[in-house]
Amino acid sequence: MTEPLLQAVDLQCERDNRILFQGLGVSIAPGSITRVEGPNGAGKTTLLRILAGLNDSYTGDIRWLGAPRHHQLEQFLRNLLYIGHRPGIKPLLTPLENLRALTAVRRPLADATLRQALDGTGLHGYHDVPCRQLSAGQQRRVALARLLISDEPLWILDEAFTALDSHGVEGLEQLLVQHAEQGGAVLVTTHHHLDLPGMIRLRLGRGGHNDDQ
Numbered sequence: 001m002t003e004p005l006l007q008a009v010d011l012q013c014e015r016d017n018r019i020l021f022q023g024l025g026v027s028i029a030p031g032s033i034t035r036v037e038g039p040n041g042a043g044k045t046t047l048l049r050i051l052a053g054l055n056d057s058y059t060g061d062i063r064w065l066g067a068p069r070h071h072q073l074e075q076f077l078r079n080l081l082y083i084g085h086r087p088g089i090k091p092l093l094t095p096l097e098n099l100r101a102l103t104a105v106r107r108p109l110a111d112a113t114l115r116q117a118l119d120g121t122g123l124h125g126y127h128d129v130p131c132r133q134l135s136a137g138q139q140r141r142v143a144l145a146r147l148l149i150s151d152e153p154l155w156i157l158d159e160a161f162t163a164l165d166s167h168g169v170e171g172l173e174q175l176l177v178q179h180a181e182q183g184g185a186v187l188v189t190t191h192h193h194l195d196l197p198g199m200i201r202l203r204l205g206r207g208g209h210n211d212d213q
Contacts, residue, residue: 003066004029005079005154005185006051011060013046021204024060028154033176033186034200042205044189045085045158051187052082052156053142078106081152085159085189087143091132095123095142098131102146102156109149117148123167136163145176161192 004027010059012022020043028034028051036044049055051062062069082193089098099114115127119142131139140163146153155176161169168193176186177196188194 002029002031004063005065006069007063007066007186008051009061009148011047011050011058011062011096013043013050013058015043015046015057015162024204026051026202028185028187030153030179030185032185032200033180033188033196033198034202035194036187036189036202036204038204044204047204048082048156048158048187048189052080052188053077054082075146079152080154080156081146081150082156083158083160084164087139089131089139089142092130093099094128094130095134095138095145096127096163097188098142099145100145107151113149114145117145118142121145121171137165137168141168144172147172147179150179155179155184155186155188157186157188159191161190161194 006028008024008026011024011026014150026047027119036047038044046055050058053069053076064072069076080092088102090101091102094115095118096111099118100111103109103114118124118127121144123138123141123145126134126138131142134142144160144198164172173194173196176188179186180198
């Protein structure tokens with residue numbers, strides 16, 4: 001049996017005196033695509049942020065490659081690509097400048113490689129246009145260009161399909177499948193109809209407020 005990349009056992013999170021989830025088990029194996037589902041307010045974004053190491057308001061055990069994650073947090077973060085439901089794009093910078101800044105800390109890449117990634121998401125001709133002049137869908141494509149140059153095995157994506165047109169949706173679906181086929185793992189939330197081959201569904205809650213994706 002393949003050891004999970006990321007595993008959570010007996011996970012519980014409470015917010016505003018309301019339990020979002022409890023006794024939750026999550027196992028993300030190499031080669032898998034897991035979609036987190038549930039109504040607005042069920043805690044989907046909160047769960048993704050916990051699993052990405054961005055929220056420590058929980059109880060339970062989270063393990064990376066079988067060992068406690070907090071003992072190897074640096075290694076975990078080096079192997080994680082997280083894209084939130086906000087694209088994280090600076091409007092005054094161009095797509096090329098944004099992508100350069102997003103990759104510089106971890107793995108600086110040549111501009112030619114970054115331009116190729118932008119082309120791969122349909123942004124040919126927009127490399128040097130300030131992002132404030134781009135549509136919401138084009139800004140989302142700037143963020144998603146990171147996937148085309150990623151060497152991280154674990155992708156955690158929150159509402160990655162937001163604002164994409166049908167061509168962009170199709171391209172992202174193919175990219176997720178390709179990543180899994182190459183041994184990577186994907187954890188994703190989306191309001192888009194997503195039904196990929198072998199996809200695992202993780203269902204949260206039955207109700208709640210509408211302030212959490």
